[in-house]
Amino acid sequence: MRLLILGTGGMAHQHAKHFAAIPGVTLVGGVDVDPARVEAFGKVHNIPRGFASLEAALAWGEFDAIANVTPDSVHYATSMAAIAAGKHVFCEKPLATDHGKAVEMTEAAEKAGIVAMVNLTYRNVAQLQRARAIVQSGAIGKVKHVEASYLQSWLVSKAWGDWRTESQWLWRLSKKHGSNGVLGDIGVHILDFAVYGAGSDIDRVFCRLQTFEKAENNKIGEYELDANDSFAMSIQLENGALGVVHATRWATGHMNELRLRVYGELGSVEVQHRHDGSRLLTCLGPDAETGTWTEMECDPVPTNYERFYAAVQDGKTAEPSFRHATNLQKVLDLATVTDTDRREHAVNA
Ligand SMILES: NC(=O)c1ccc[n+]([C@@H]2O[C@H](COP(=O)([O-])OP(=O)(O)OC[C@H]3O[C@@H](n4cnc5c(N)ncnc54)[C@H](O)[C@@H]3O)[C@@H](O)[C@H]2O)c1
Missing domain, CATH: 3.40.50.720 (NAD(P)-binding Rossmann-like Domain)
Structure with missing residues (x-):
């Protein structure tokens, strides 16, 4: 290719x-x-x-x-x-x-x-793939509740560069420069992490967005700093489970961290993906009685780059596809609407 x-x-x-x-x-x-x-x-x-x-x-x-x-x-x-x-x-x-x-x-x-x-x-995270397989095997039973978060701290720390002076960060803070803030940037990642891990798409959504004051008049040079920095979302999945999803660029101490917890009627799984490694924890079967969690080893999985190459060889689109990303985009668009009218919306109304 x-x-x-x-x-x-x-x-x-x-x-x-x-x-x-x-x-x-x-x-x-x-x-x-x-x-x-x-x-x-x-x-x-x-x-x-x-x-x-x-x-x-x-x-x-x-x-x-x-x-x-x-x-x-x-x-x-x-x-x-x-x-x-x-x-x-x-x-x-x-x-x-x-x-x-x-x-x-x-x-x-x-x-x-x-x-x-x-x-x-984050489909490249082996622990997420394994968590999905466990959920889909029925080992945690019917999914009841989901918690997902994506925490970054680049508005606080200079570890990734200085957003006050570098255009590659400033465009991400400005609507006019095509950014939909933390929701558009990493919201799509954490929504994908949540729905992929929990094995169900989103049916209903309500979201609050927040843009905090970051500079004098909230402007640096040509960049108006008007894109959202934090969001807190409640969701209902098509499988009936209730969930919370949130993300921020103000999470001091968290460089780039995704976490997903899926709770079912028989057990639970937790995926942690941090800059220093990933973990999969499970609480299954009799462990539910003692609240005991076990870390599971996971073999590496093909990356999206490898999956794309294989798909081109097959001549057939694979996941994550444009269609899947389009479904997530609908949730992201609705999230903005719900922030304005302050009520929950159905995704497939
Ligand atoms: N999947 C991930 O985890 C991940 C991580 C970081 C960034 N991204 C995404 O990757 C994309 C690029 O982000 P980035 O951090 O590399 O940004 P960047 O600003 O560092 O790079 C973008 C480049 O595109 C160039 N460009 C702009 N318009 C162009 C055009 N019409 N034709 C050709 N080149 C053009 C710019 O000059 C720049 O060099 C964004 O959509 C971002 O959301 C994804």
């Missing part, structure tokens, strides 16, 4: 590293609107061609698939152009900035018959 990497900023390095390690994948080109960035990227990853626009790369055309690693607001136009040219697309999350655009992208991809997948990264 000849791969073009579109957008050569921070996350693109992960794509280049992971795809280059897959036998059968060749990185043939990079594209960035910033010529210095694409040139430096090409040197680091030994990529022979660099382009200043997707149009120029499509005119050349010598590739099978694109990894779309542009900012959120750029995913729609660029993915649609690649789909129209018959290229397979592995797009970064969130798939689009709203449900309508995500639907268009999904329908265009399905009509074109290309492979269209989204990098919901």
Whole structure:
């Protein structure tokens, strides 16, 4: 598979590293609107061609698939152009900035018959895959309650860089720059973590969003800091379980931490994914009587990068697909609506 990497900023390095390690994948080109960035990227990853626009790369055309690693607001136009040219697309999350655009992208991809997948990264966590298998095996019985959180602290700590001075962080804080805040950025990850682990989609949602004062007049240069920093959501799953999902960039002491607890009528599972490792804990069968938790070992699972490559070989889209990401996008859009009208909404009304 000849791969073009579109957008050569921070996350693109992960794509280049992971795809280059897959036998059968060749990185043939990079594209960035910033010529210095694409040139430096090409040197680091030994990529022979660099382009200043997707149009120029499509005119050349010598590739099978694109990894779309542009900012959120750029995913729609660029993915649609690649789909129209018959290229397979592995797009970064969130798939689009709203449900309508995500639907268009999904329908265009399905009509074109290309492979269209989204990098919901935490599917790569073996402990999450194992937790889902346990839930689906019936070992915890009927799921009653779910707790999921995604905690980051980059508004507090400079461990990832300084958001006050670096454009790569500032765009994430500004609606005009295409960001839907913590909800659009990591909300999609934790919703996917929750529904995938609990084995059920979301039926009803209510969400509160909060944007805290961060700078004088809440503005730095051209960036208005108006995108949400924290959200707290209540959900009901299609399987009837009740749940809470929350995320924030203000979680001092938590670098990048996802946690999921799924409670059933016979047992429970807990997945912890932190910057320093992942764990799966279970409380099953007689352990329910003593509240005893056991850590389970998990074998590595294929990454999304490997799954995308395999899907292109099969000629058939696999999960996480554009369609799944579109369903999550609907929940994200509704979450914003519920914050405004302060009442719960049904997802499939
Ligand atoms: N899956 C994950 O865990 C994960 C982690 C981080 C970021 N992301 C996602 O990856 C995407 C990129 O994030 P990032 O952190 O690399 O951002 P970034 O700002 O570091 O990089 C984006 C790059 O795209 C370039 N670009 C902008 N418009 C372009 C266009 N029209 N054509 C070509 N290049 C263009 C920019 O010049 C920049 O170099 C975002 O959608 C983000 O949400 C996903």
